[in-house]
Amino acid sequence: MLGLNQDFPLLLSSVLEHGALNFGAVEVVSHGHDEAVRSNYAEVAARARLLGSALAATGLGPDGFVGSLAWNTHRHLELFYGVTGIGAVLHTANPRLPPAQIAYTINFTGYRTLFIDLDTLALAESLLPSLETVEQFVIMAPRALMPETVLPGVVCYEDFIAAGDPAFAWPVLDERAAALLCFTSGTTGVPKGALYSHRGTVLSALSTGGGNGWGLSADDAILAVPGFFHCNGWAIPFFGPMYGAKLVLPGRRA
Numbered sequence: 599m600l601g602l603n604q605d606f607p608l609l610l611s612s613v614l615e616h617g618a619l620n621f622g623a624v625e626v627v628s629h630g631h632d633e634a635v636r637s638n639y640a641e642v643a644a645r646a647r648l649l650g651s652a653l654a655a656t657g658l659g660p661d662g663f664v665g666s667l668a669w670n671t672h673r674h675l676e677l678f679y680g681v682t683g684i685g686a687v688l689h690t691a692n693p694r695l696p697p698a699q700i701a702y703t704i705n706f707t708g709y710r711t712l713f714i715d716l717d718t719l720a721l722a723e724s725l726l727p728s729l730e731t732v733e734q735f736v737i738m739a740p741r742a743l744m745p746e747t748v749l750p751g752v753v754c755y756e757d758f759i760a761a762g763d764p765a766f767a768w769p770v771l772d773e774r775a776a777a778l779l780c781f782t783s784g785t786t787g788v789p790k791g792a793l794y795s796h797r798g799t800v801l802s803a804l805s806t807g808g809g810n811g812w813g814l815s816a817d818d819a820i821l822a823v824p825g826f827f828h829c830n831g832w833a834i835p836f837f838g839p840m841y842g843a844k845l846v847l848p849g850r851r852a
Contacts, residue, residue: 607773611683617839618643628672631716648762649680660685663709673738690827701728773797816842
């Protein structure tokens with residue numbers, strides 16, 4: 599006989615939906631390139647569902663990869679949930695690595711879509727001749743700030759998610775499925791990948807953010823200084839909605 603009370607897989611989408619349901623009005627403050635945005639966990643969840651459904655409509659699904667080359671902003675936060683929520687894997691490329699190593703990690707993973715922000719645009723343009731598989735660049739900026747660029751297949755992030763379904767429901771995944779991919783700095787050779795599962799990521803955030811760790815609660819505010827590309831931002835993208843703490847995302851200033 600099985601005890602099935604609260605029997606559900608430990609998924610990142612569940613973390614965000616928990617935050618939206620219980621702490622929906624708690625602020626998420628984001629400072630990007632010439633842009634300051636105040637939103638909340640309910641809005642982040644709604645936009646992540648738009649993103650997830652728009653990605654699914656392109657044919658991306660379980661075990662597919664998408665990349666980001668970006669700093670700590672609300673759109674990057676949405677990627678953590680929109681990509682992983684449909685069973686795909688987000689590779690957070692590290693803009694602080696030498697360009698040759700950044701290109702290596704992207705080519706090794708072999709995806710075709712890379713999300714960038716305005717503060718990594720010049721870097722992405724310089725990497726373009728070295729990228730072997732990327733065909734589409736989604737620029738995480740509002741329409742009014744979309745730049746001129748030599749990058750091919752450019753799409754505005756806001757246009758991309760506008761095609762999403764607001765009624766989209768997250769699929770039930772195996773909690774052991776891969777969710778996030780980070781690479782080391784390559785100090786002993788080429789960078790080495792570390793692949794995180796949904797279950798492992800949720801358990802890590804629970805243990806690190808709890809009483810014997812950060813001791814987080816809804817009375818706190820978190821300044822996201824660690825880059826989201828560095829060990830998943832030390833789990834900060836999950837601490838906020840998990841514990842109901844206000845989240846401040848400083849963008850390039852992290």
